[in-house]
Amino acid sequence: xxxxxxxxxxxxxxxxxxxGMTVSFHHHLRNGDYVLxxxxxxxxxxxxxxxxxxxxxxxxxxxxxxxxxxxGVVTGVAASYISGGLGRAFSRGILQGEVEFRTHGGRxxxxxxxxxxxxxxxxxxxxxxAMGNCTGKFGPSACGxxxxxxxxxxxxxxxxxxxxxxxxxxxQGWSISEDQVDYVVAVDAxxxxxxxxxxxxxxxxxxxxxxxxxxxARVIEASGLLQEGFSFQTGAGGASLAAAQFxxxxxxxxxxxxSFASGGITGCLVEMLRAGCFESLxxxxxxxxxxxxxxxxxxxHQEISxxxxxxxxxxxxxxxxxxxxxxxxxxxxxxFNVNVHTDSSxxxxxxxxxxxxxxxxxxxxxxxxxMFRARMPMITDCVTCVSTPGRHIDVLVTQGGIxxxxxxxxxxxxxRAAGLPVMEIRQLKExxxxxxxxxxxxxxxDRVVAKVIGxxxxxxxxxxxxxxxx
Amino acid sequence: xxxxxxxxxxxxxxxxxxxGMTVSFHHHLRNGDYVLxxxxxxxxxxxxxxxxxxxxxxxxxxxxxxxxxxxGVVTGVAASYISGGLGRAFSRGILQGEVEFRTHGGRxxxxxxxxxxxxxxxxxxxxxxAMGNCTGKFGPSACGxxxxxxxxxxxxxxxxxxxxxxxxxxxQGWSISEDQVDYVVAVDAxxxxxxxxxxxxxxxxxxxxxxxxxxxARVIEASGLLQEGFSFQTGAGGASLAAAQFxxxxxxxxxxxxSFASGGITGCLVEMLRAGCFESLxxxxxxxxxxxxxxxxxxxHQEISxxxxxxxxxxxxxxxxxxxxxxxxxxxxxxFNVNVHTDSSxxxxxxxxxxxxxxxxxxxxxxxxxMFRARMPMITDCVTCVSTPGRHIDVLVTQGGIxxxxxxxxxxxxxRAAGLPVMEIRQLKExxxxxxxxxxxxxxxDRVVAKVIGxxxxxxxxxxxxxxxx
Numbered sequence: 001x002x003x004x005x006x007x008x009x010x011x012x013x014x015x016x017x018x019x020g021m022t023v024s025f026h027h028h029l030r031n032g033d034y035v036l037x038x039x040x041x042x043x044x045x046x047x048x049x050x051x052x053x054x055x056x057x058x059x060x061x062x063x064x065x066x067x068x069x070x071x072g073v074v075t076g077v078a079a080s081y082i083s084g085g086l087g088r089a090f091s092r093g094i095l096q097g098e099v100e101f102r103t104h105g106g107r108x109x110x111x112x113x114x115x116x117x118x119x120x121x122x123x124x125x126x127x128x129x130a131m132g133n134c135t136g137k138f139g140p141s142a143c144g145x146x147x148x149x150x151x152x153x154x155x156x157x158x159x160x161x162x163x164x165x166x167x168x169x170x171x172q173g174w175s176i177s178e179d180q181v182d183y184v185v186a187v188d189a190x191x192x193x194x195x196x197x198x199x200x201x202x203x204x205x206x207x208x209x210x211x212x213x214x215x216x217a218r219v220i221e222a223s224g225l226l227q228e229g230f231s232f233q234t235g236a237g238g239a240s241l242a243a244a245q246f247x248x249x250x251x252x253x254x255x256x257x258x259s260f261a262s263g264g265i266t267g268c269l270v271e272m273l274r275a276g277c278f279e280s281l282x283x284x285x286x287x288x289x290x291x292x293x294x295x296x297x298x299x300x301h302q303e304i305s306x307x308x309x310x311x312x313x314x315x316x317x318x319x320x321x322x323x324x325x326x327x328x329x330x331x332x333x334x335x336f337n338v339n340v341h342t343d344s345s346x347x348x349x350x351x352x353x354x355x356x357x358x359x360x361x362x363x364x365x366x367x368x369x370x371m372f373r374a375r376m377p378m379i380t381d382c383v384t385c386v387s388t389p390g391r392h393i394d395v396l397v398t399q400g401g402i403x404x405x406x407x408x409x410x411x412x413x414x415x416r417a418a419g420l421p422v423m424e425i426r427q428l429k430e431x432x433x434x435x436x437x438x439x440x441x442x443x444x445x446d447r448v449v450a451k452v453i454g455x456x457x458x459x460x461x462x463x464x465x466x467x468x469x470x
Numbered sequence: 471x472x473x474x475x476x477x478x479x480x481x482x483x484x485x486x487x488x489x490g491m492t493v494s495f496h497h498h499l500r501n502g503d504y505v506l507x508x509x510x511x512x513x514x515x516x517x518x519x520x521x522x523x524x525x526x527x528x529x530x531x532x533x534x535x536x537x538x539x540x541x542g543v544v545t546g547v548a549a550s551y552i553s554g555g556l557g558r559a560f561s562r563g564i565l566q567g568e569v570e571f572r573t574h575g576g577r578x579x580x581x582x583x584x585x586x587x588x589x590x591x592x593x594x595x596x597x598x599x600a601m602g603n604c605t606g607k608f609g610p611s612a613c614g615x616x617x618x619x620x621x622x623x624x625x626x627x628x629x630x631x632x633x634x635x636x637x638x639x640x641x642q643g644w645s646i647s648e649d650q651v652d653y654v655v656a657v658d659a660x661x662x663x664x665x666x667x668x669x670x671x672x673x674x675x676x677x678x679x680x681x682x683x684x685x686x687a688r689v690i691e692a693s694g695l696l697q698e699g700f701s702f703q704t705g706a707g708g709a710s711l712a713a714a715q716f717x718x719x720x721x722x723x724x725x726x727x728x729s730f731a732s733g734g735i736t737g738c739l740v741e742m743l744r745a746g747c748f749e750s751l752x753x754x755x756x757x758x759x760x761x762x763x764x765x766x767x768x769x770x771h772q773e774i775s776x777x778x779x780x781x782x783x784x785x786x787x788x789x790x791x792x793x794x795x796x797x798x799x800x801x802x803x804x805x806f807n808v809n810v811h812t813d814s815s816x817x818x819x820x821x822x823x824x825x826x827x828x829x830x831x832x833x834x835x836x837x838x839x840x841m842f843r844a845r846m847p848m849i850t851d852c853v854t855c856v857s858t859p860g861r862h863i864d865v866l867v868t869q870g871g872i873x874x875x876x877x878x879x880x881x882x883x884x885x886r887a888a889g890l891p892v893m894e895i896r897q898l899k900e901x902x903x904x905x906x907x908x909x910x911x912x913x914x915x916d917r918v919v920a921k922v923i924g925x926x927x928x929x930x931x932x933x934x935x936x937x938x939x940x
Contacts, residue, residue: 172769179785259639280642299642299643302642316473
C-alpha cells in the first residue's frame with residue numbers, strides 16, 4: 001500500500017472534488033507558498049466551478065486566486081487573515097458573496113463542528129512519507145510547525161499531502177499522521193524558502209517603536225503577573241520583538257522563570273527559552289529559521305494545533321492559560337474595540353489571526369501601536385471594523401502614553417504606582433488629533449464584502465466595499 | 471482556568487453521566503490498573519445503572535466489575551481482550567447481553583464512526599497537568615505509550631483524566647492534548663507499578679519454544695522479505711521474544727537495516743533498534759520498563775494511536791506497511807482460521823487485540839504455537855471461535871513442522887528450498903493427534919455470550935456459554 005499518486009490533478013480527481021465543494025489550505029509557507037496556486041490552477045483547468053477556498057491565511061503570493069474568482073471557479077472565500085494585496089481586491093468587491101473571516105481558534109472549531117465543513121484539504125508538507133505522515137520540521141522548504149493544518153487533516157473528508165521531500169517510511173517526528181491522509185503528491189517545490197520564513201526577525205530601531213516596547217515591558221513588570229510561572233505571547237513585529245527583548249532583560253535580572261511562551265514563535269522567544277525565561281514554547285507557527293531549528297531540536301519547544309492553541313469552548317486552550325499577550329492594531333476606539341482587519345480607510349489588509357483568541361484568554365491583553373500612521377490617528381471614536389471586542393483589551397500602549405480599560409482598575413493603579421504615563425484613552429485620542437488634526441470621515445460603499453465572525457461564531461462586524469482608488 | 475476537580479465522583483457528576491450511557495477505559499496499566507475499579511466503584515455508589523463499559527482490554531485485576539454486572543450497574547461490555555479470570559465469568563453467562571469483542575483497530579474505528587459512541591472516557595494518565603495535557607512517559611506509574619486511549623480522548627463526549635502525578639502546566643511531551651480534556655482528577659495512585667509493566671521481559675528457555683523461535687527466524691530469513699527496509703512486529707511471549715532475538719542475530723550478521731518494528735514494544739525490540747536493525751519503533755503499548763524508558767528518551771521510538779496503528783479502511787495504518795508479524799494462537803484449523811479468544815474448551819481467555827489487524831495488513835502473518843498444550847492438540851478441523859480468518863494467515867510454525875497456507879505457494883517453495891520442515895497442515899494435525907489422541911468434542915451451551923466482530927465491523931464468530939466447572 002502506498003498513497004503516492006502521480007500528480008496534483010490525479011489527487012484532485014481521486015478525491016472526488018466536485019463543483020460547489022470546499023477546499024482548504026494552511027499558511028505556514030506564508031508568502032513563499034506555491035501549493036494553493038498549484039492546486040487552484042489544476043482545479044480551474046479541470047473545469048470545476050463554484051468552489052469555496054477556506055485558507056488559514058492568504059498572502060500576496062496568492063494573487064492568482066483573484067483570477068479564479070473572476071472566472072467563477074471560486075465563489076466563496078474563508079480565511080483568518082488576508083494580506084493587503086488581495087485585501088484591496090476583496091474590498092473592491094471582486095467576490096460576489098462575502099469573505100468569511102474567522103479567528104485562528106474559531107476556524108478549526110467551525111470546521112470540527114461542521115459549520116464550515118471541508119471536502120478536500122490540501123496540506124503543504126515540507127517532509128512526508130509515502131503513507132502521508134508529514135511534518136514541517138525537515139526538508140528544503142522546512143517551515144516548522146504545521147499547527148493550523150491539524151484541524152483540516154482531522155476533519156476534511158479527503159486529505160491530500162503535497163510535498164517536495166518524500167522521506168522513507170515511517171517519517172520520524174511526524175506532525176500529522178498517516179491515518180488522516182488519503183493521497184500524497186510529490187512536486188518539485190512547495191514553496192520559495194525566501195518567502196516562507198525570514199532568516200532572522202529583527203527588533204525595531206525606530207525610536208517610537210523602542211519607546212513603546214520599553215513601556216510594554218514596564219507595564220508587564222508592573223502588572224503583578226511577572227513572577228514564577230509567567231506565560232507570554234507576542235508577535236513578530238519590530239516593536240513586539242523589542243518588547244520581548246526588554247522583558248527578557250528584566251526576567252534575567254530578576255531571575256524570574258516563566259512557564260511558557262506561545263503562538264507564532266520567533267528566534268527572540270527561542271533565546272528567552274534558552275536564557276531560562278520559559279520552561280517551554282508552544283508553537284502554532286514558526287516565523288523564522290531559528291524557531292524552525294529549535295522546534296526540530298529542542299523537546300521543550302513543542303508544536304501545537306490551532307485547536308490546542310486557541311479553540312474557544314469549555315475545554316479551553318493554551319490561550320486560556322496566558323498571562324500577557326502583546327497585540328497590534330490598525331485602529332482602536334475609545335471603548336477599546338480593536339481593528340486589525342482593515343486600514344483606517346476601510347480596506348482589508350489583515351485579519352484577526354489569534355488576536356481575538358489571545359485577547360479573550362489572556363489575563364492582560366495589551367495593544368501596542370503608534371498614535372498615528374501617515375498622519376492618520378490610530379485612536380478613533382468608533383473603529384471601522386471590530387476585530388476584537390473592547391471588553392477583552394486591558395491596556396493600550398502608545399509612544400504618547402498608556403490607557404487602561406476602565407474595567408481593569410487594579411492594573412491602572414499598578415501602572416500609576418510604577419510611574420508610567422497613564423492617561424484616559426480620550427486624552428490620548430485628543431493628543432494624537434492635536435498633532436494630525438481630526439481625520440475626515442471615510443466614505444464607504446453599500447455592499448458588505450466581508451463578515452468578521454468572532455471566535456464563538458457570533459457576527460462581530462461587516463466590512464463594506466471601498467471604491468477603487470483612482 | 472483549571473480543570474482539576476476534587477474527586478472522581480465530582481468528575482463523574484460534572485460529566486453528566488446518566489443511566490444507560492457508555493464509559494470507556496484503556497488498558498496501558500494492564501494488570502496493575504486501579505482506575506477502572508475506582509471509577510466503577512463511584513458509579514455504583516452514585517446509583518447509576520445500565521451502563522456499558524467499553525475497555526480496550528480487561529484484566530484479572532478488574533474482577534470487581536463482575537459485581538457491578540451482577541448488580542445491574544453494568545449491562546454492556548465491549549473489549550478487545552479479556553483475561554482468563556474474567557473470561558470464565560463471561561463464558562458462564564454473567565452478562566445478560568453479549569460481550570462485544572472488537573480488534574485494536576476496529577475498536578477506535580467503531581468509536582470514531584459512532585457505531586459504539588462513548589459518553590465519558592476515563593484516561594488513566596501517569597502524568598498530567600491541570601489543563602489535561604497528559605502522557606504515560608513520566609510519573610510513578612509510567613506505562614509508556616497511551617496509544618489505545620487516543621480515540622477515546624478524541625471522540626468521547628466528555629473526557630476525564632485521572633492521574634497520580636500532576637505536573638506544572640504545560641506538561642512537556644504530552645500524548646493527549648488539553649483541547650480534548652474536560653476534567654482532571656488527582657488520586658493517590660492510578661496503579662500498582664508491579665502490575666503495569668514487568669521489569670524485564672524474558673525470552674523462553676523452554677526447548678520447544680526455542681525450536682519454534684529458531685524456525686520462525688529462519689522462515690523470515692527465507693521469505694525474501696528480510697532486506698533493507700524490513701518491517702516487523704511480534705508479541706511479548708517467550709517464544710516471540712526468542713524469535714526476535716534470533717532474527718536480530720541474522721540481521722546484524724547480514725548487516726540488514728530494517729525500517730520499523732511496531733505494536734506492543736518490548737526491551738527486545740529496543741535492543742534491535744539500538745543495534746541498528748530498525749530505524750524506528752512505532753509504539754502503541756509498552757510491555758516493559760526498557761520500552762518505557764526508550765519511548766521517553768529516544769526520538770526514534772515514537773508513540774502511535776490505535777488508529778494509526780491498526781484502523782481499517784482506505785487511509786491505511788501502520789499494519790498495512792508491515793512485512794512480517796509473528797502471532798500466537800490457542801487453536802488453528804486446517805483452513806488456517808485462528809482462535810485467540812477462547813481456550814479449546816471454549817472458555818473466554820483472550821481476544822484479538824491486534825491479531826486480526828496485523829494479519830490483514832502484513833505481507834506474511836506467521837502463527838507460532840506448540841502442537842499441543844496439556845495434551846490438547848492445537849490444530850483442529852474447525853476452531854471453536856474464529857478470531858482471525860484463515861485467508862490472512864500465511865504460515866504456521868510448530869515444533870513439529872511448518873505449514874504454509876496453500877494460497878501462498880511462493881512462500882512454501884522458498885521455505886522448502888531453505889530446508890525447513892514444511893508439511894501440509896493436515897499432516898501436522900495428524901502428527902499431533904498421534905501423540906495426544908483425538909480430543910473429544912466439547913459440549914457447549916445454547917446461549918451466545920460474546921460476539922467477535924472483525925476489524926471491518928463484520929460478525930466473525932459467536933462465542934457460546936460454557937457450563938460452570940464442577
